[in-house]
Amino acid sequence: MSVLIETSGMSVGYTGQPALRDVDFTIASGEIVTVVGPNGSGKSTLVKTLMGLLKPTAGKVRRAEGLRIGYVPQRLHIDTTLPMTVARFLSLPDRRTPDETARMLRRVGAPGLEARQMTRLSGGQFQRVLLARALLARPGLLILDEPTQGLDQPGVADFYRLIEEVRRELGCAVLLVSHDLHVVMRASDRVICLNGHVCCEGTPESVVSAPEYRALFGGEAQGALALYAHHHDHSHERDGAETEHAH
Amino acid sequence: MLDDFLVRAGLAGAGLALAAGPLGCFVVWRRMAYFGDATAHAAILGVALALMLDVSLVAGTLAVALAMALVVAGLVGRGHAIDATLGVLSHSALAIGLVAISFVPAVRVDLSSYLFGDILAVGRGDLAVIWAGSVLVLGLLLWRWSALLTATLNEELAFSAGIRAERERLVLTVALAIVVALAIKVVGALLIAAMLIIPAAAARSFASTPESMAVIATMLGLVSVGVGLEASLVVDTPAGPSIVASAAAVYAVSVIGGVVWRRD
Numbered sequence: 001m002s003v004l005i006e007t008s009g010m011s012v013g014y015t016g017q018p019a020l021r022d023v024d025f026t027i028a029s030g031e032i033v034t035v036v037g038p039n040g041s042g043k044s045t046l047v048k049t050l051m052g053l054l055k056p057t058a059g060k061v062r063r064a065e066g067l068r069i070g071y072v073p074q075r076l077h078i079d080t081t082l083p084m085t086v087a088r089f090l091s092l093p094d095r096r097t098p099d100e101t102a103r104m105l106r107r108v109g110a111p112g113l114e115a116r117q118m119t120r121l122s123g124g125q126f127q128r129v130l131l132a133r134a135l136l137a138r139p140g141l142l143i144l145d146e147p148t149q150g151l152d153q154p155g156v157a158d159f160y161r162l163i164e165e166v167r168r169e170l171g172c173a174v175l176l177v178s179h180d181l182h183v184v185m186r187a188s189d190r191v192i193c194l195n196g197h198v199c200c201e202g203t204p205e206s207v208v209s210a211p212e213y214r215a216l217f218g219g220e221a222q223g224a225l226a227l228y229a230h231h232h233d234h235s236h237e238r239d240g241a242e243t244e245h246a247h
Numbered sequence: 248m249l250d251d252f253l254v255r256a257g258l259a260g261a262g263l264a265l266a267a268g269p270l271g272c273f274v275v276w277r278r279m280a281y282f283g284d285a286t287a288h289a290a291i292l293g294v295a296l297a298l299m300l301d302v303s304l305v306a307g308t309l310a311v312a313l314a315m316a317l318v319v320a321g322l323v324g325r326g327h328a329i330d331a332t333l334g335v336l337s338h339s340a341l342a343i344g345l346v347a348i349s350f351v352p353a354v355r356v357d358l359s360s361y362l363f364g365d366i367l368a369v370g371r372g373d374l375a376v377i378w379a380g381s382v383l384v385l386g387l388l389l390w391r392w393s394a395l396l397t398a399t400l401n402e403e404l405a406f407s408a409g410i411r412a413e414r415e416r417l418v419l420t421v422a423l424a425i426v427v428a429l430a431i432k433v434v435g436a437l438l439i440a441a442m443l444i445i446p447a448a449a450a451r452s453f454a455s456t457p458e459s460m461a462v463i464a465t466m467l468g469l470v471s472v473g474v475g476l477e478a479s480l481v482v483d484t485p486a487g488p489s490i491v492a493s494a495a496a497v498y499a500v501s502v503i504g505g506v507v508w509r510r511d
Binding site for chain 2: 048051052053069070071073076077078079081082083084085088089092093094095115117137143
């Protein structure tokens with residue numbers, strides 16, 4: 001496996017109050033890496049710096065030569081004044097043949113949407129179209145920044161299953177930024193728990209049982225997270241459930 | 248054929264509409280209407296400077312409009328809460344321009360022709376400049392089209408495809424300054440933004456892709472020029488405002504038409 005992106009001692013943001021400090025991160029070809037962390041933990045900053053959109057204030061970022069990144073943004077607001085069919089959107093910025101777009105739409109489970117306006121899609125369809133666009137670029141690395149916001153529970157599960165399948169077929173690496181864990185955890189090779197710095201890192205199982213992870217997600221407002229995590233950890237299931245009910 | 252002032256006027260309007268259609272779409276999509284106004288108002292200052300320094304009007308307006316556009320684009324790029332600042336810049340440029348023009352000997356200045364255009368007085372030279380500028384803007388937009396569109400949609404998405412949003416913003420800024428410099432003779436500084444926004448807004452109802460919107464906006468702009476000129480001839484009204492008034496009428500029809508069109 002070759003390393004696609006590697007950072008060493010990377011800090012981003014103002015020196016006094018860096019959004020991220022001292023991050024050592026690698027992702028290799030074919031890997032699924034999930035980054036979890038509460039709001040404001042620097043997840044999006046990490047993604048932007050890995051992509052090259054932000055410059056690190058300290059440390060290094062190395063990207064493999066000619067690495068193609070497929071990016072699925074957290075949110076994509078399309079102004080109502082901008083008419084945009086799904087087919088046209090999939091051809092931005094590079095033209096795709098109708099055949100290619102049709103095949104990719106079928107692949108992501110959104111067949112026949114070509115002529116629909118982007119603004120008329122449901123949340124689930126919209127996310128699938130975003131994914132299709134990213135995949136059409138034949139990326140070596142697929143970056144998804146909280147791609148399941150606004151999807152219901154079965155929708156989230158379906159979406160992650162789809163990403164796994166696609167990864168198997170295309171062989172691309174996947175970097176997933178998330179705060180819902182239950183499905184992700186099973187799919188990922190590695191989980192990185194982020195809170196301004198890397199709190200803990202490892203296999204999904206090892207991260208769930210790490211004290212740093214518990215401290216971050218345990219009894220806090222992120223009750224739902226604790227609940228999902230505790231599917232793997234019977235003794236805490238009740239705590240999680242109580243936290244959830246407290247909302 | 249070019250000896251007929253009306254033919255020259257029609258061609259000047261058409262030249263403007265050709266560039267203003269697609270550019271106006273970007274102005275609408277990016278919500279840059281205020282930006283167009285500020286740049287256009289700055290053109291009056293450009294007129295004053297050109298008259299004082301005895302350089303060509305197009306050069307003067309282009310230089311000042313470009314300077315204003317770059318300042319505004321810089322402020323927007325830095326994420327300033329731009330609304331009030333733009334109001335200050337836009338109206339200050341207009342006021343200072345009007346004050347500056349008052350220093351120019353009155354014989355040489357017909358102020359209203361700069362504020363509302365003087366399309367019926369377009370000469371062969373003006374026509375050449377308008378078409379050269381229009382073709383230049385159109386070429387610029389076509390060349391960058393896909394990148395411009397992607398950057399308009401989402402800057403991060405564009406970045407991941409190797410497109411730099413700042414560079415595309417600069418392309419639009421330069422295009423806008425050029426169109427302002429061309430349009431001052433046709434519709435005047437006060438109504439330039441109208442020629443950008445109204446046809447594009449009218450086209451929205453009928454378009455399903457960005458490209459079709461740009462084409463329809465251009466056609467509606469051409470129709471407005473034709474109808475406006477005709478009306479100004481028949482009813483003896485000022486040509487520039489008549490063109491914009493026709494565009495407004497086209498817009499009104501399109502809104503109603505759009506409702507009918509969309510009933511699916």
